[in-house]
């Protein structure tokens with residue numbers, strides 16, 4: 142792996158001018174920006190004025206102990222990577238420096254190669270930390286916070302059961318239609334478990350071509366098959382200590398099922414193209430939206446694997462069977478997308494709410510989320526109206542033909558509705574209808590539009 146961090150801001154604190162000069166020269170020739178000071182007062186002054194990524198601190202400063210500078214510098218910049226410079230490195234001083242928050246130490250006299258290696262390693266860590274901050278922020282902005290809550294008694298039972306199961310190592314099978322939130326549940330289970338600080342990965346079985354799924358899960362050796370130009374450790378190894386969520390397990394090919402069964406039973410597997418047996422400690426959670434019992438009966442799913450994964454099995458209810466959850470989830474989405482799109486939408490008007498509650502939501506929470514995001518983006522008022530919702534939810538009005546046996550007012554209402562839907566503004570709608578805006582307002586009031 143080549144480590145090449147970007148430009149780093151580096152602080153040097155050393156009372157020896159020669160060390161300041163040589164260290165600064167070495168770091169500047171690597172392209173970094175360096176500030177060198179002789180004492181802790183100077184260090185704290187600089188740290189207040191600009192943000193540093195790395196600081197080198199000599200432990201023996203004239204008349205003061207460099208060790209005492211570590212905590213206040215970290216208060217100023219918690220992300221700072223501190224390297225202590227010591228002339229007589231004993232294990233105890235190094236341990237004490239680490240205890241106070243230093244990232245590493247270097248012993249005098251040091252070579253420029255040592256400094257460069259240290260900087261690359263710490264710079265790489267700094268880059269990764271920055272990347273994590275950006276990713277966290279993106280996740281917060283682009284994905285609404287998921288609070289597993291429900292008003293449905295059956296769902297509450299399921300949530301309670303999963304909470305209890307999370308603490309154990311039991312296999313969990315999540316069943317339910319597409320979009321009901323099975324992967325949201327899997328993530329939550331992982332978050333509740335003792336494995337929470339370890340990785341959680343999702344592999345959607347149908348999304349990976351069958352011939353690649355085996356190497357995706359178990360890894361492969363270099364040259365294991367055409368195209369295997371380098372080694373791949375596989376998701377199981379990458380999830381060590383954590384959780385692997387296998388979505389749509391019903392679509393897994395039989396030979397991979399056999400290998401997965403062995404892994405679940407013995408915690409052992411081999412990479413493709415290798416005979417070495419490897420061990421891994423990974424919890425497997427599975428999900429399906431097909432009837433696995435039927436797949437077993439048809440010989441498309443291994444019965445022994447089915448019994449292994451089906452220890453705790455829950456049915457995540459489709460949205461139409463927990464209608465009480467529609468509006469709370471819709472309101473959360475509305476709040477989230479409104480903020481994300483810099484809008485000030487407060488909720489839904491009565492008709493929109495009725496439409497959301499009456500719709501059957503075949504795409505479940507995923508469809509609800511998409512509908513609300515669209516409505517927030519397209520909506521112009523302070524509340525989402527029926528007109529902002531997709532036609533699948535509020536079907537286009539069936540228009541009677543001219544001469545059909547309907548009252549004149551019905552034709553008028555439907556015509557006004559259609560023109561309003563098409564027009565970018567009330568003014569333009571009034572223009573198309575050939576009436577003034579006040580008349581249009583009165584008609585809208587009369588028809589409840």
Ligand SMILES: Nc1ncnc2c1ncn2[C@@H]1O[C@H](COP(=O)(O)OP(=O)(O)OP(=O)(O)O)[C@@H](O)[C@H]1O
Nearest residue numbers: 287288289318319320321322323324325430506507
């Ligand atoms: N309780 C919830 N609160 C907020 N968002 C949710 C909730 N449940 C599901 N979602 C959102 O709905 C969408 C679909 O959820 P998810 O992918 O977990 O469904 P799924 O059942 O795994 O679907 P599939 O079977 O198609 O993989 C996601 O955007 C998810 O964030």
